[in-house]
Amino acid sequence: MVGYSFELALQGMRRFPRTSALAMLTVAIGLAASMTTLTLLHTLSADPLPGLSQHLYLVWVDTVRAKPTTYTTLDGTGVVDYKRLRMADVEALLAARRAVRQTAVADMFARVEGGDAGHGNDETILAATSDFIPMFGVALRDGRSWTAAEDAARTPVAVIDSELARSLFSTERAVGKVLRIKGHAVRVIGVSAPYAPQPHFFALDQWSFSGSERERVFMPYSAALDVGAEPRRSDGCDADTAKDKTLFSVDVARCAWLGYWVQLDTPQAVADYRIYLNNYLQQQKDLASFGRSQQAQLLDVPQWLTLQNVIPDNVRLNVWLAGSFLLLCMVNVTGLLAAKFMRRSAEVGIRRALGAPRRAVMLQHMIEAGAVCVLGGVLAWPLTLLGLALLRMQGQGFTDLARLDVSMFGALFMLAMLVGMLVGFLPAWQVSMVQPGLQVKSA
Amino acid sequence: MSLRVMLASLRRHSLMPALVLLQVAFACAILCNVFFLAWQRLEPMLAPSGLDADNLIVVDNLAAMGRSFTVAETEAGERALRAVPGVRAASAGFALPMVDSASILLNLRGPTQVAVGVSAFFGKGLVQSLGLKMLGGRDFVASEYRPWGIGASNGDDAWNTGAAQPIIITQALADKLFGRANPLGQMLIDPEDKDGHGYQVIGVVKHMLRNQLGLAIDGRADYTVLLARSIGNTAMLNYAVRVDPSMREAAMQGVKKAIERQFAPLMSGGVQPRVEFYADKRDEALKSSRATLWLLLGLVLTIAIVTLVGIMGLTGFWVQRRTRQIGIRRALGARRADILRYFLLENVLIVGAGIALGMLLAYVGNLMLMHYYELSHLPLAYLPMGAAVMLAMGQLGVWGPARRAAAVPPVVATRSV
Numbered sequence A: 001m002v003g004y005s006f007e008l009a010l011q012g013m014r015r016f017p018r019t020s021a022l023a024m025l026t027v028a029i030g031l032a033a034s035m036t037t038l039t040l041l042h043t044l045s046a047d048p049l050p051g052l053s054q055h056l057y058l059v060w061v062d063t064v065r066a067k068p069t070t071y072t073t074l075d076g077t078g079v080v081d082y083k084r085l086r087m088a089d090v091e092a093l094l095a096a097r098r099a100v101r102q103t104a105v106a107d108m109f110a111r112v113e114g115g116d117a118g119h120g121n122d123e124t125i126l127a128a129t130s131d132f133i134p135m136f137g138v139a140l141r142d143g144r145s146w147t148a149a150e151d152a153a154r155t156p157v158a159v160i161d162s163e164l165a166r167s168l169f170s171t172e173r174a175v176g177k178v179l180r181i182k183g184h185a186v187r188v189i190g191v192s193a194p195y196a197p198q199p200h201f202f203a204l205d206q207w208s209f210s211g212s213e214r215e216r217v218f219m220p221y222s223a224a225l226d227v228g229a230e231p232r233r234s235d236g237c238d239a240d241t242a243k244d245k246t247l248f249s250v251d252v253a254r255c256a257w258l259g260y261w262v263q264l265d266t267p268q269a270v271a272d273y274r275i276y277l278n279n280y281l282q283q284q285k286d287l288a289s290f291g292r293s294q295q296a297q298l299l300d301v302p303q304w305l306t307l308q309n310v311i312p313d314n315v316r317l318n319v320w321l322a323g324s325f326l327l328l329c330m331v332n333v334t335g336l337l338a339a340k341f342m343r344r345s346a347e348v349g350i351r352r353a354l355g356a357p358r359r360a361v362m363l364q365h366m367i368e369a370g371a372v373c374v375l376g377g378v379l380a381w382p383l384t385l386l387g388l389a390l391l392r393m394q395g396q397g398f399t400d401l402a403r404l405d406v407s408m409f410g411a412l413f414m415l416a417m418l419v420g421m422l423v424g425f426l427p428a429w430q431v432s433m434v435q436p437g438l439q440v441k442s443a
Numbered sequence B: 001m002s003l004r005v006m007l008a009s010l011r012r013h014s015l016m017p018a019l020v021l022l023q024v025a026f027a028c029a030i031l032c033n034v035f036f037l038a039w040q041r042l043e044p045m046l047a048p049s050g051l052d053a054d055n056l057i058v059v060d061n062l063a064a065m066g067r068s069f070t071v072a073e074t075e076a077g078e079r080a081l082r083a084v085p086g087v088r089a090a091s092a093g094f095a096l097p098m099v100d101s102a103s104i105l106l107n108l109r110g111p112t113q114v115a116v117g118v119s120a121f122f123g124k125g126l127v128q129s130l131g132l133k134m135l136g137g138r139d140f141v142a143s144e145y146r147p148w149g150i151g152a153s154n155g156d157d158a159w160n161t162g163a164a165q166p167i168i169i170t171q172a173l174a175d176k177l178f179g180r181a182n183p184l185g186q187m188l189i190d191p192e193d194k195d196g197h198g199y200q201v202i203g204v205v206k207h208m209l210r211n212q213l214g215l216a217i218d219g220r221a222d223y224t225v226l227l228a229r230s231i232g233n234t235a236m237l238n239y240a241v242r243v244d245p246s247m248r249e250a251a252m253q254g255v256k257k258a259i260e261r262q263f264a265p266l267m268s269g270g271v272q273p274r275v276e277f278y279a280d281k282r283d284e285a286l287k288s289s290r291a292t293l294w295l296l297l298g299l300v301l302t303i304a305i306v307t308l309v310g311i312m313g314l315t316g317f318w319v320q321r322r323t324r325q326i327g328i329r330r331a332l333g334a335r336r337a338d339i340l341r342y343f344l345l346e347n348v349l350i351v352g353a354g355i356a357l358g359m360l361l362a363y364v365g366n367l368m369l370m371h372y373y374e375l376s377h378l379p380l381a382y383l384p385m386g387a388a389v390m391l392a393m394g395q396l397g398v399w400g401p402a403r404r405a406a407a408v409p410p411v412v413a414t415r416s417v
Helices: A004-015 A018-045 A087-096 A147-151 A162-169 A221-226 A266-284 A285-290 A303-306 A315-345 A345-353 A358-392 A406-432 A436-442 B002-012 B017-047 B072-082 B128-129 B173-176 B244-265 B278-285 B287-321 B323-331 B334-372 B382-406 B412-416
Strands: A058-062 A101-112 A120-128 A140-143 A157-160 A180-183 A183-191 A217-220 A255-261 A296-300 B055-065 B088-094 B104-109 B115-123 B134-139 B146-148 B165-170 B200-204 B224-227 B229-231 B238-245 B273-276
Touching: A018 A315, A018 B165, A018 B287, A058 A303, A058 B002, A058 B229, A058 B287, A087 A101, A087 A266, A087 A345, A101 A162, A101 B146, A120 A162, A120 A221, A120 A315, A120 B165, A140 B055, A140 B104, A147 A221, A147 B128, A162 A183, A180 A255, A217 A221, A217 B244, A266 A296, A266 A436, A266 B134, A266 B244, A296 B200, A315 A358, A315 A406, A315 B165, A315 B334, A345 A358, A345 A406, A345 A436, A358 A406, A436 B382, B002 B334, B017 B334, B017 B382, B055 B278, B072 B088, B072 B238, B072 B244, B088 B128, B088 B229, B088 B244, B115 B128, B115 B173, B128 B238, B165 B173, B173 B200, B238 B244, B278 B287, B287 B334, B323 B334, B334 B382
Parallel strands: A120 A217, A157 A183, B115 B224, B115 B229, B146 B229, B165 B200
Antiparallel strands: A058 A255, A058 A296, A101 A120, A101 A180, A101 A255, A140 A183, A157 A217, A180 A183, B055 B238, B055 B273, B088 B115, B088 B238, B104 B115, B134 B200, B165 B224
């Protein structure tokens, strides 16, 4: 019976091709609008480091020796605070080694040159400590990461990504070669695959999403400071910092410029670390006189991304807008199909009089509605790609990452089926209620 | 034909009218919100800048790394700019119009307890250099300016003067803060600044568009003030340069050269000064808003077309089903115009009900969005706008089918189908 219903449904679709095409097109536009906005949201809310990020926590203790300078404007804008630490605290926390792994993270800037001087680029350097590379899942292609001993000894070593290796040394086999940063020699000890988790959660002060920017040099922050790389901004400085060192340059000893991340594998470890942090803060006796809120924070990655409002509001707003538009399209198609189906009430009446059960009539029309929507979904695919291409053309940094992946393609198909069911139900039910006798009589 | 008959007929066959109604309701709800979103983008585009936009050059991105510009260097820059042929006025300033690298935001509260967040421009002689139009009061006098700078020290704290400081506000702010009262001489305080002595209004300018266009919505475009700050030692500064309209291009070249000459030796770290006309900067700043606006326009058009097609399809079918009834009515003496009017009126009825539901949905939808996102209240004025579009679409959609209905000859009544 299903096969027969299928045949009838396809025949029905071909009967008024204009109406069918119109319904298909409407479904396609609604689906494409929804899928375009959903894909962007999906891209932006994806886990930056699947498998690793659930164990990562950002550590924050507010130890800047200055009066708090918060000024909240009625326009709802305030100074963004990236929860960075002063170097003294980073060193103390690193020395305690209370977590499975721990690392400082900061983006620093310098001109990086290859073997022959003059050939180089202005690079964003990811300055960290030895645990960063295993902890944040940087894939090494060659060589090794640096060790805690090299951190302590301030050894000028670096891991660079394959792209920079090719650009500076024309080969990916760059281990053992020497970089020059501000005239200082830095030995390459490892070559990594390009590393660009989205969002750029470990240094949101630089950018949150980018298809083009990334750090191509990883090195110990101690050595990075020695060779003259500079952090660009801080979250606040001690009161005794010279004023001209607070805005564009950072007094590395007095300003909060290093992010600090730990890896904690169990809830117990998280709870223990919290206690440890609060104790650590209690020990800073001289802090009390500055009137800052004495609170330690331990934030997991989702909390951190929410706090920083990483996904722009209008991305979600557009999903709502497109969703309601899809709803409108669905009501519209329901109407088109109802009109189309009811036009054939005479022949349905005959079929019913000849013994076709309601179920069969209903099934036939549900299939027809489903087919219209699935074909609409097929049509929506290129339309979605077009929508995403339009999005990427806007070039707002985060938009150029929007791509249709397999899961979103599956979601499109499921959505089309669901829309078909919802849209087809009412008209199919209506047409299955046609009385057999009546139609035979009047025909 | 009485309304009761019409309603009875609608009740008898309720699926088609219900679908039209639902469609109109959704479309109306979306349209109201889209119009509102579009207006939020449009508002900063249409807001008057209040200054000599075509002849104003803004110099941005002057930044001293690890040191600061001294007062002497800043003033030398000002003198060099004034010496450029075609330049009428030049001021060193901070957070000037259309500067995006820095902005100053503060809160002000008036005697009526109304508090607003405002943008501020700093610099000496800005009324002249920006070409602002004063409506009342006076400009600052030289002795009122206090040196100020960012990332550098300027001796005593310029904010804490021990007395109220003079302030120039816009007409829009005066209306908001003081209502009908004369703003001149009125006192304002900053509720966040506990040690401050407040501000006294000494002048009112007509318009002054704030430099964060994202905040220039909901009637807040002109929430801008001038404070009596001259630029002292600072790590960052801007210049506002007003030029002779007949020498725009030549003056631009001159200004670029003067900035290069004065600041190239003082800046390091690969930062390039930006010298642009205000009008171009504003145009650039509005680029993404314009893109969004086109997108929203496309959405409005699509919604209109989808609704139109939907109404046409449904009413077409519905008219066809009632061919016989129409024939009977014609045979009983109804004129063509009566039939036409019947269908148009019926459509108004259905669409009207849809609009009523749609307005409710629009409002609920807006409340929901407000709850989750930073969006302001949907002003009630948007509801009739969506309604008008829907009514027009309804009448347009029903016109064809109604005409066909009116063309049904009375003889149809005698046939069996």
